[in-house]
Amino acid sequence: MNRNRKKITYSIKIASIFKVVLATAILAVSGLSYVYLKNQLHQYGEIQRRLERELTELRANNEVVRAQIAQLSSRVVLEKKLAKDSLGLVPIANDQIVRLNQRHDTVGDALRVVSNRGFNQ
Amino acid sequence: MRWNAQARAVTVSFGLVGVFSVFSFRLIDLQIAKHEEYTALAAEKHVHKQVIYARRGIIRDFHNEPLAENVPVKTVVADASHMRDPVAVAKAIADQLKMDPQELADKLKTGRRYIVLKRDVSEAAANQIKEALRIANLGGIFFEQDFVRTYPNGPLLSQVVGFVDHEHKGALGIERTMQDFLQGANGFRYIEQDRTGKELVPYRGLESAAKDGCDVTLTIDLGLQNIVENELDRAMAEYKPKGAIAIMVRPQTGEIMAMASRPTFDLNDPGEADPDQTKNRAVVYMVEPGSVFKIVPVSAALNEKLVTPETTIFCENGHFMYGGRLLRDAEPQGVLTVHGVLQHSSNIGAAKLGLQLGENRLYDYARRFGFGQKTGIALTGEISGLLSPPQHWSKLEITRIPMGQSVAVTPLQMVMAMACVANNGKLMKPMIVSQITDPTGRVVATFSPEVERQVVTPETCRKVIPALQDVVAAGTAKSAVVPGFKVAGKTGTAQKIDPKGGYMSGHYVSSFIGFLPADDPKFVLLVTLDDPTVKGELAFGGRTAAPVFSQIAVRAVNYMDLRPTEQVPPPAGIKKVALVPHGRH
Numbered sequence: 265m266n267r268n269r270k271k272i273t274y275s276i277k278i279a280s281i282f283k284v285v286l287a288t289a290i291l292a293v294s295g296l297s298y299v300y301l302k303n304q305l306h307q308y309g310e311i312q313r314r315l316e317r318e319l320t321e322l323r324a325n326n327e328v329v330r331a332q333i334a335q336l337s338s339r340v341v342l343e344k345k346l347a348k349d350s351l352g353l354v355p356i357a358n359d360q361i362v363r364l365n366q367r368h369d370t371v372g373d374a375l376r377v378v379s380n381r382g383f384n385q
Numbered sequence: 386m387r388w389n390a391q392a393r394a395v396t397v398s399f400g401l402v403g404v405f406s407v408f409s410f411r412l413i414d415l416q417i418a419k420h421e422e423y424t425a426l427a428a429e430k431h432v433h434k435q436v437i438y439a440r441r442g443i444i445r446d447f448h449n450e451p452l453a454e455n456v457p458v459k460t461v462v463a464d465a466s467h468m469r470d471p472v473a474v475a476k477a478i479a480d481q482l483k484m485d486p487q488e489l490a491d492k493l494k495t496g497r498r499y500i501v502l503k504r505d506v507s508e509a510a511a512n513q514i515k516e517a518l519r520i521a522n523l524g525g526i527f528f529e530q531d532f533v534r535t536y537p538n539g540p541l542l543s544q545v546v547g548f549v550d551h552e553h554k555g556a557l558g559i560e561r562t563m564q565d566f567l568q569g570a571n572g573f574r575y576i577e578q579d580r581t582g583k584e585l586v587p588y589r590g591l592e593s594a595a596k597d598g599c600d601v602t603l604t605i606d607l608g609l610q611n612i613v614e615n616e617l618d619r620a621m622a623e624y625k626p627k628g629a630i631a632i633m634v635r636p637q638t639g640e641i642m643a644m645a646s647r648p649t650f651d652l653n654d655p656g657e658a659d660p661d662q663t664k665n666r667a668v669v670y671m672v673e674p675g676s677v678f679k680i681v682p683v684s685a686a687l688n689e690k691l692v693t694p695e696t697t698i699f700c701e702n703g704h705f706m707y708g709g710r711l712l713r714d715a716e717p718q719g720v721l722t723v724h725g726v727l728q729h730s731s732n733i734g735a736a737k738l739g740l741q742l743g744e745n746r747l748y749d750y751a752r753r754f755g756f757g758q759k760t761g762i763a764l765t766g767e768i769s770g771l772l773s774p775p776q777h778w779s780k781l782e783i784t785r786i787p788m789g790q791s792v793a794v795t796p797l798q799m800v801m802a803m804a805c806v807a808n809n810g811k812l813m814k815p816m817i818v819s820q821i822t823d824p825t826g827r828v829v830a831t832f833s834p835e836v837e838r839q840v841v842t843p844e845t846c847r848k849v850i851p852a853l854q855d856v857v858a859a860g861t862a863k864s865a866v867v868p869g870f871k872v873a874g875k876t877g878t879a880q881k882i883d884p885k886g887g888y889m890s891g892h893y894v895s896s897f898i899g900f901l902p903a904d905d906p907k908f909v910l911l912v913t914l915d916d917p918t919v920k921g922e923l924a925f926g927g928r929t930a931a932p933v934f935s936q937i938a939v940r941a942v943n944y945m946d947l948r949p950t951e952q953v954p955p956p957a958g959i960k961k962v963a964l965v966p967h968g969r970h
Contacts, residue, residue: 302587305587306585306587309585309587310586312586313586320530321508323457324457324508324530325508327454327455327456327457327532328456331454331455331535331537334451334535334537335454335537337537338538338539339538339541339607339611340537340538340539340540340541341537343611356943
């Protein structure tokens, strides 16, 4: 009876297995990549949020400092400070101003222009 | 009945198909039929519209000194629906918010999703709150960006700059008239949050960036404004008037260089100001102009060639009966020239010029000088004054209007009329805004000087100005003199109108309007004092407003570095020496 039995052999279909493994691997990699990329997206989103917040805070602080500078250098504050600290500064009285009339002759003007050019270089 | 295998398989299959069909129908129902409804529900739970605040534009003076700035602050908001321990949160933040912890805890225990705990919290305090919550590992508190408007110069130029209301909308002055340019447009962003309230950045929805407001540059020079305000404060202390106004204008362009009004208030604390303090009297105050108005009949009569400066007018020795009523001069005059009428401020002389002009021409010139109509300046609450048409005049008006009675004007109209004379007869539209720039500094709009009309000829002005110079040199305003400069101007002393009818005895509105140098005016300055007091004297414009004009003008010419046109005696101890030009030794 054993002799009559047909010897049947089943060969391993490497190509099929390879296809299944490859498909599974692709699916697995795709899935993992999806999860990984999504995590990355959230991480970068978090970084973006933090940086945006920092930028907003920097801008806000900048505005605060600018307003403080404007406040401290305003005429009202400076005058108060001047009066409080008694720096002895007084407005220049009219009789303390002496005006010198400049000469307007051509030679003088020409000389001044040349001299200024030299200075600027 | 015994079921065979096939029948069982068919039954099970139908069963499975049925079950999955139910699931499928439900899925379709959820995903397609009720998609909108459930999306909206989910969005309501997780999606929020986050406002991105636009920065309000800055107001600057002519030299770019800031007049109105923004200080960022935070609004502290709680989401009590996810708060684990409201009492601990209240305890952690109460100090920084300067609130009672119990009151705070009661608010948080309500479990509501949006509770505004405090507005206008400084950036520093907000950072302290964040730190306190981080250390205690507590959540549920959020911060919304906001700003408060600050005015670095406090009361300086207060009625002109104005302030904003609690919704950051301009309520007064430039803040209000330039609201559309200053406010900008808030942006928004739809965000999705997780259970803890943290934003999920990848799921951001529609986003629109904020558009910051434009900056507004005024024609005001803060240096001159400071001088004007200091001197006005001094005048308030010396003459104790109920109010005071000063306006400085560049006659060639109509630019307002300084504008001050008393009483005033601190822009950083507008809630404390009374309504009277917030009024910009330069544009909302209506007064009888008094003798300042005499420039109208004199200019008109000269322009119409009815008279020359040398034409003589009999001034009735100070008593002129017309229309059954007596008209007086403060100083009785006999015969005066037209030039003298202005110099000595004769009411009778001006009345006779009015009679010579006739009602229609007098009215027409008064209108042409800008009286009885708004100037169109970009400030809130401007009024047009009161100048009735001739058909409504009584018989007396023709003699009263030329001397500045029976007509009501604003200080701005008066100064613009005098600026017209100083500007060769061209009436300019007053300008207070010089330009508007966007947040990147690009100029959006530049305002150019606008000529309203040629009121009188330059030749007429050349005839009027010497008379105005003599008002200061030898007339009613000798105390308006400015050493080194020819000053032209006119005093005005108008009796105050009694609300019960008639005039109030002993109460005056005293004014002086002048310009200098008279030949090439660099500025026109008006000083008006409402009911000043001078011991033992009548508070004439020449006695009260003219000295204030002089004090302001002396400091202004130094500030503007104007070269004196007249000889000023050198101070003692200074010798005149010849200068040797550089390089010629």
